Amino acid sequence: MAKPVPFVAGNWKMNGNLLANQQLLQQLQTADIGSKVEVAVCVPAIYCHSVKADLPAYIGLGAQNLAAFDNGAYTGEISAAMLQDCAVQYVIIGHSERRQLFNEGEQEILAKFKQAIAHGITPIVCVGESQQERDQQQTKARIQSQLADILAFAKSQKLSGKDLIIAYEPIWAIGTGVSASPHNAQQVHAFIRALAEQNIRDANALRIIYGGSVTAQNAAEIFLQKDINGGLIGGASLKAAPFISIIAAAWE
Numbered sequence: 071m072a073k074p075v076p077f078v079a080g081n082w083k084m085n086g087n088l089l090a091n092q093q094l095l096q097q098l099q100t101a102d103i104g105s106k107v108e109v110a111v112c113v114p115a116i117y118c119h120s121v122k123a124d125l126p127a128y129i130g131l132g133a134q135n136l137a138a139f140d141n142g143a144y145t146g147e148i149s150a151a152m153l154q155d156c157a158v159q160y161v162i163i164g165h166s167e168r169r170q171l172f173n174e175g176e177q178e179i180l181a182k183f184k185q186a187i188a189h190g191i192t193p194i195v196c197v198g199e200s201q202q203e204r205d206q207q208q209t210k211a212r213i214q215s216q217l218a219d220i221l222a223f224a225k226s227q228k229l230s231g232k233d234l235i236i237a238y239e240p241i242w243a244i245g246t247g248v249s250a251s252p253h254n255a256q257q258v259h260a261f262i263r264a265l266a267e268q269n270i271r272d273a274n275a276l277r278i279i280y281g282g283s284v285t286a287q288n289a290a291e292i293f294l295q296k297d298i299n300g301g302l303i304g305g306a307s308l309k310a311a312p313f314i315s316i317i318a319a320a321w322e
């Protein structure tokens with residue numbers, strides 16, 4: 071079975087400002103990407119508008135979070151409809167920083183997933199184990215429990231592999247400079263693919279991307295793995311040169 075078109079997304083996290091964003095996007099304009107890889111940048115919501123205006127044609131617009139509710143008295147929240155209004159195509163859901171620092175649990179993550187799907191925004195669902203869970207050989211159990219509600223909902227809605235993206239991001243690898251080995255990441259990705267096959271249509275079209283200390287140096291070997299379909303890139307997406315190298319590694 072042919073691999074789906076790879077997907078590489080930058081996760082800017084809470085970085086950047088108007089001028090720095092503009093400069094970065096200008097430098098990304100020069101890349102010759104073609105259509106062999108789908109690219110997005112997931113930016114702080116307040117910059118969606120300005121980033122959209124400066125976005126190179128080959129890059130899609132993503133957000134990093136959305137509200138679990140439709141609309142109403144939720145001070146400080148941003149709804150899926152508002153993101154849609156600002157031309158957002160992708161949204162990160164369940165990033166480990168939101169799970170850990172903002173106490174997001176599976177029910178909230180599921181509600182956000184439903185909001186994204188209902189508004190035609192492709193959710194990038196993040197899963198991954200902590201160092202302790204890894205040490206106790208609980209990686210697969212952890213990921214299975216993180217995906218259980220999402221995949222059950224996907225099954226009930228007859229979603230296909232094209233409707234969502236799953237990011238495997240081991241917590242111990244995020245921002246640490248220590249990525250998972252390509253072999254170990256592949257094993258987890260194959261496990262995720264098998265779970266998807268039981269629940270969604272066209273699971274071969276599902277992009278399962280890897281995140282956690284991906285760099286210009288290690289990207290190619292990681293992306294070469296059978297069930298790895300691109301990456302979610304934090305630190306290395308904040309500078310044009312490494313981000314462009316990582317995008318290139320996704321199709322080479």
Ligand code: PGA
Pocket residue numbers: 081239243244245246247281282283284302303304305306
């Ligand atoms: P990193 O972050 O590439 O800086 O490790 C990845 C992520 O948190 O999405």
